[in-house]
Amino acid sequence: MIGEILVVDPAQSPVPDTVTQLFDPLQTKFTxxxxxxxxCIxxxxxxxxxxxxxPAGLERTSNVDEVELDHFVGLLINTDKHGDGSALDRLPFAQQQKLLSYRFHHLNLVVECLSLSDAQVGAKLCEHFVPTLHKIRNLIKTRLLRVQTWVGLTDYDKIPQLNTMPTMLRTTVDIPTGMEYITLLSSDIRYIELLKIPHDDAYYKKKIADWEFHAFELTNDELLYCGYLMILRVLKDYKAEFQTPEFHNRVLLFFFCVRDYYRQGNPFHNFRHAIDVMQATNYFLETIVESAYEFQFGTHERLALLLAAVGHDIGHPGTTNAFLSSYKTPIAKIFNNESTLEKYHLAQYLNIMKCFFVKDDxxxxxxxxxxxxxxxxxxxMYVGEMDRIADYKERPExxxxxxxxxxKSADISNVCRPIGEGVKWGLSLGNEFAEIAQLESVLKGEAPVQRSAVPQVSLAKITPxxxxxxxxxxxxxxxFFINRFALDFFTKVVQIIPPLSCLSRELHKNIDFWQVTGRTGN
Incomplete structure (x- = not known):
């Protein structure tokens, strides 16, 4: 049973044998x-x-692999000695536990504060800590099990540390406390130093400005940095307090938090999709600003749209609203089977966003x-409203x-990207739907519970x-998607916002490709 045990100990004393003996040494990494x-770093x-x-035992996989959590993570905070370094280290142990459980809830983190010199430490850990870790491992060890757990179709409710959809709605802090945590984390950690960025800013700005955005060629660190650069581009028009290194570090922390709550293993609805949608939104807004189009978004409105774009699918479990309703999941009941995913994304995202942008109602x-x-x-409904846009006389409306x-345009713009990028997103979405079908076969008893998910292949270099x-x-x-959703919608988008004519132009190029190549396979 693979797992990781983290120990915070200012004295740096050896972890007692009574603790290490609780875990398989070949399957558990102690740090x-x-x-x-x-x-936190x-x-x-x-x-x-x-x-x-x-060769040396368990080793971390590279970030390039983008593999989601499949093992337990336990944290022991030794109360024998209190840290005396940064403000984070000087927090009372109970506050440290609360902050870490909140910030790293995506790791299903199980935290225990206790004395490692206590002769009964092993027995105390066996009461709740070790059993909880084993339960978590059993619920997340395969991809299909993880999805079931996230949506609440396992015994998730017995383990509050699990990062599931229902528990995430309960795992919140009040805004003042959240702001305090952000201040502590951004004061003690320089987040730019945690990123591996192989190119200069000009390289990424050029990619951001290109409608043929090569999202699959960028690592998660590079995607995060692209999001950060897009926000800085808008913030440059704000007052001086938003231009400081301290504020920019808070913005980076914001992106770290957002990235952590996207599910890495989702073939489609992942952080790459979030940044792709953000880049499309940014491209649209920049195009409109540079045009003589009559309706211009204000600086604050552009910032708000970019923030909405990067968080619009946060916490997505890799299923559909129909799946959540059909299997009577707890989250579907909470939202009365109406826009379940979208309301969940919004609720989870606002819990994060309000702590960073509290004044921005x-x-x-x-x-x-x-x-x-x-x-x-x-x-x-929105397509119908677009037909009536001339009736909207007041600007707020x-x-x-x-x-x-x-x-909406950014979210479904994959079919309007140049075909080389569009096919990658099409394959990704198809893989996600295939996983849902596999999970349904498991839930119906038509396939074994341990059945593996659809194997994923690298799409970065694949050709149409x-x-x-x-x-x-x-x-x-x-x-099917183009005819049912995209063609009429994007035709009307371009009629309403002529500067976005690239959408219609690329869409028709892709239609030509699929009519000639896609359907025949030649």
Whole structure:
């Protein structure tokens, strides 16, 4: 049973045998930290949360692998000696436990504060700590089990540390406490130093400005940095307090938090999709600003839309609203089977966003309108509203619809990207739907519970023709989506916002490709 035990001990004393003997030495990695700050740096640095067995024992996988958490993570805070370094280290033990449980809840983190010199430490850990870790491991050891657990179809409710959809709605802190945690973390840690960025800013700014955004060629660190650069671009028009290194570090921490709560193993609805949608939103807004289009978004409105874009699918479990309703999941009941995913994303995201942008009620409202508009069940309603946009006389009313149009356009813009990028997103979405079908077969008793999910392959370098060979039905699925949702919608988008004509132009190029190549497989 692979797992990781982290120990915070300012004295750096050896971990007692009574503790190490509780775990298989070949399956468990122990790591000791001198203080809370070094622990937070360690946990924040990794975008992949799994191990491989190397010559020296268990080793972390590279962030490039983008593998989601499949093992337990336990944390022991030794109360024999209190840290005396940074403000984080000087927090009372109970506050340290609360902060870490909140910030790293995505790791299903189980935290115990106790004296490691206590002769009964082993027995105390056997009461709750060790059993909880084993229960968590049993619920997350395979991809399909993880998805079941996230949506609440396992015994998730007995383990509050699990990062499930229902528990995330309960795992919140009040805004003043959240702001205090952010201040502590951003004061003690320079987040730019935790990123591996192989190129200069000009390289990423050029990619951001290109409609053929190569999201699959970028690592998670690079994607995060692209998001950060897009926000800085808007913030440059704000007052001086937003131009300081301290504030920029808070913005980076914000992106670390957002990235951590996207599910790495989702084939489609992951952090890459979030940044892709953010880049599309940014491209639309920049194009409109540079044009003579009559409706211009203000600086604050552009910031709010970019924030909505990066958080619009946060916490996505890799299923659909229909799945959540059909299997009577707890989260579907909470939201009365109406826009379940979108309302969940919004609720979870606002818990994060309000702690970073507490004074920006306007940001919250625009996020609310825009994220809820991404529910495809509401698609036809929005298409109908676009026909009546001339009737929107007041700017606040028109702004609401325009924000929805921008984020909806960005969210489903894959079919309007140049075909080389579009096929990668088409394959990703197809893989996610295939996983849902596999999970349903398990839940219906038609397949074994331990059945593996759809194997994932790297899509960074795949060509359109290779994509068709890999999935012969890709053209049919793309044309179905185009005919059912995209063609009419983007035709009207371009009629309303002529500067975005690239959407219609690329869409028709892709239609030509699929009609000639995609359906025949030649």
């Amino acid at each position: 000791t930290f001198p203080n809370i700050t070094s622990l 360690y946990l924040s640095t990794y975008a992949s949360y799994t191990f491989t067995k190397g 306007r940001c919250v409202e625009i996020a609310r309108w825009s994220i809820l508009a991404t529910d495809m069940a509401q698609h036809d 028109k702004l609401k619809l325009m924000c929805a149009i921008i984020l 023709h290779e994509a068709v060979q890999m999935e012969p039905k890709l053209g049919a699925s793309q044309m």
